Amino acid sequence: MNASQIKTIKKLIKAFGIIDNNQPFIVVRAIYTNPLIDTIREVSRDVRAPNSYELLGIYLPEACQEIKQCITRFGSMWQERGVTIMCEGWSSKTSYSIINFLIYSNDITVYHKSIDASYVTCKDADYYLKLMKKVVEEVGIEKVVQIATDNASVMKAAGVRLMDEYPTLHWTPYAAYCLDLILVDLTGKTNIGKVIQIARKISNYIYKYDWAVNYMKKFTNGRDIIRAGITWFATNFVPLGSVVKHKTALKDM
Template identity: 35%
Template sequence: MSDGWLNKVSKNEFLNFLTYSLKGTAFLSNKDVSGTKKDVNFYVQLYDQIVEEVGDKHVVQFVTDNARACVSAGSKLMDKRKYLVWTPCAAHNIDLMLEEIDEIKIVKETLEGARLVSRFIYNHSKTLFLFREHSKKKEIIRPAITRFAIDYLAVDSIRESEGALKRLFTCE
């Protein structure tokens, strides 16, 4: 399995590679891909190198994100290694769908409202203390910039805390 990330401080780009077996998931390696042209050939060569490192008899599936170059590379990898199956990451697919849904006006407004409520509560210690009293120590999930699904989970946690929020702001 492959997963990319960006170090916001150094601006370096990395690809992590993980393996999964009956014993669980394990970190395999990390590649610094900063400044490289991430085209199909780059990914084919990199994925092929990872399969060789693990041992082709141990690799039956390769999971990547859905970037066009990764999809093409996955297809080429399957052509080369007939026993191997390439699969797009389901979480990345869902994230892309939620990103599109976020463009709908009412959804965008709802998510922005949830961010404001969450930010207000967590940025004011007295308000946070009172909220925790009213919600029986239940927390609101904080929206994040990493994954769109977190925003929807945050809205759901605010909805679940509706009674506590009403009591908090009406001084009950």
Template identity: 35%
Template sequence: MAGKGSRTDPAWQYGVEKQVPAEGAMKGYKYLMCKFCEKIITRGVHRLKAHLAGTHKNTSPCPLVPPVVKEEMKQFLKDFESSKFRYQRNFEEAINGGAYFVGSGGVNGSVGANAPEHGNCCPSVQRGVRGPMDRFVNTPGDDEEGPTSGGKMTPTTVREQRNKVCLDIGRFFYENGIPFNVANSPSFVSMLRSVGNYGRGLKPPTMYELRNWILQEEVKTTNATVDEIKATWKTTRVSLLSDGWSDMRNKSLINFLVNNQHGTVFLKTVDASDCIKNAQKLFELLDGVIEEIGEDVVIQVVTDNASAYKAAGTLLMEKRKSLYWTPCATHCIDPMLEKIGDLTQQKNALIKAKKG
């Protein structure tokens, strides 16, 4: 929820912040309470406005709201929807016109005295003075036929067309701060292949589609993939992997993953701050996860080689005779390499290498 310094939304004056204390593993939350009917609103100030306006959208209407406030909230919601669709329309017009940036002036905004006119194509779009890369990217006048137009393409033309596409992709990476290694992702390659198969005129998904039906479909696909892997567990047996790490608040967290030859499935993350150095509690934690998966399914438990984990692994093998504990090879090799790096003859070489 927004901090007090940023609460400029007019609906804040009709709500009271309510703190819900943390309970067990659940963290605390801040909710809003309607000043008129004292209903708790759990999804922020936008839902409070819907409650006060009586839209019946995601919340029940307030029975005690004054008519003046109700009409005020209705108008705010109407203006919000209008601005949302106006922004989307301007965005699509800018893309259709070959522009990359939309000015902050809205539909009738001005972006500078030297900005050329574009008729109905979003006057707030600034053309020609965006940056040094503009000489290389496509402009509204550059509507040359692409490789799929049916004409015979020379090697030079193919190279030029590909360069234009690569520059657009590069700008997308740079503007949004996307790591370059994302280009190695199979899903990135698959996305470009699908766009190419569709051809010209593809309307890209909006942010609302990305966070609604597209996300829901991807969740279904992921769940189906996980279920397929889980169906093989009883046949192949599995290894339970424990991966410890610390978050920004120095909480000791453990990721539990299940692995077999068909793939690795993330099971859950557990806050183990109170038991990370306690062998008995680690044993109880690992034993509970094995019970959740199934003792007849788990044949190996892999953790790091800290003394507490080693003792917990021994307790596991004593209780469950069908599995064995294995220290993580990486955790074994890392301390060895650190010790080697501390040797005088190696340390000087490492220092020089880091400086070079």
């Protein structure tokens, strides 16, 4: 690559706004990046970027339509194998609440829709039942084998009522939630709780001081012994697992 080509690439990077707009560098590995450059080079030197109206009013709807057409290809597989509808909620620190519905079949998960529930004052069983029924009808009752949710009381009540209305499908709670409940029970055991507290004291002491963290990493090959748990309740066991994993390194420290 000569100096002229390097200069051109620098201009392209600036033109894409990768640096100026704080885009993640991994965007250059997107499957459309090189075809985009090739197309610009082949079409014309005067080609311009689309404006915001074109992106929002033309290209975004076209992209959505392409995705919908892609999803319809799964229709025959869903008809043959059946699907599981997954319902999961998400809330931000600012009380922004979203309910997502996903469709799972044959190791393939497809996003279906999201519901903005931020301003819903009463999220009771009737509310969730109404949402579930609508999604089941959108997908097709003949395709739905089961619907999976968390084990909250309102979800459970809605799931049971849904089975009454549609006897061919089954409601089931997420396995992760059931495991969380098991972990809660284990944490309540006196002997296990004491061990978890000891692991917490070790990790809390180390992470209280920067020098202690840096010194620890010399023995753990630069690795931390604290990381976020997959679920909230699992976080109680993460320090314990990390301390056990790095037991020898911590002793040497």
